[in-house]
Amino acid sequence: MVRDATFRDAQAIADIYNHYITNTTVTFEELPVTAAVMRSRIQQAHDLSLPWLVLEQGAMLVGYAYASRWKERSAYRYAVEVSVYLAHDVTRRGYGSALYATLFERLAGAGLHVAIGGITLPNDSSVALHEKFGMKKVAHFTEVGLKFDQWLDVGYWQKALVSRNQEADD
Template structure:
């Protein structure tokens, strides 16, 4: 595997990967799939430098995208500018192979020189794999929003984690 910044040529594959989680899971609270064109502004909001990054893991032999990790604005108000929200998505057939660990390692290395103070991650519950990944990277649980999202006809909790940067 290799990790690199995401580029516009990745848009179709990244959209397909994200749409899997929209259709099949409560990991994201989006409830309808996206076209690549609808996702283009999201991709373009993650340049190769700065605090808002998109890192992509690819298979070395096929260049197939195995997952991605992002850092995004935590909230739009100026006082939050030194905080980011991070997330990672791994292709369904690539779980348990260290893809998430590789992506977060690269993402946090890339963010090390940025003027950032905290990273936050919201994890829809239950999701033991994501909880373990975040705790391995030093995230600590700071609270849970109970029944904050409704998808697939039920309500879901979101546990919030933070990490000093």
């Protein structure tokens, strides 16, 4: 079941994310985050009327996806960055797709124009998920992050959520 995140989900979200912080280069954060940090991030999304979603399997939270502001400048207000994370032991079960399907639907319904996803490279499964949802690679930055004593590349994928023709009709 995909639903809106609440503050009660903050610890489970932090637990999922902290696995990626401490064990992978998927995120460039280097120190584990607390439930309080996640509550603050959920609140920031809510303050901007952006979705933060969780997926439950039974009584267990197994993943989350959210949109955040792309850049601070006013002209960027119709562009968002999207992210999805799953509990490390439940990947390849369609949960990321379920989260992104709901996230993209909500973003388009809110009148947002572009979704952007940043991916540490290489990451074949994340690239496949983003491309499954029609995102196209638009940028590749070489050696922009240093984690675990290795320089890492980042690619950016982008998707129009609302076509220019749809915007003109509205």
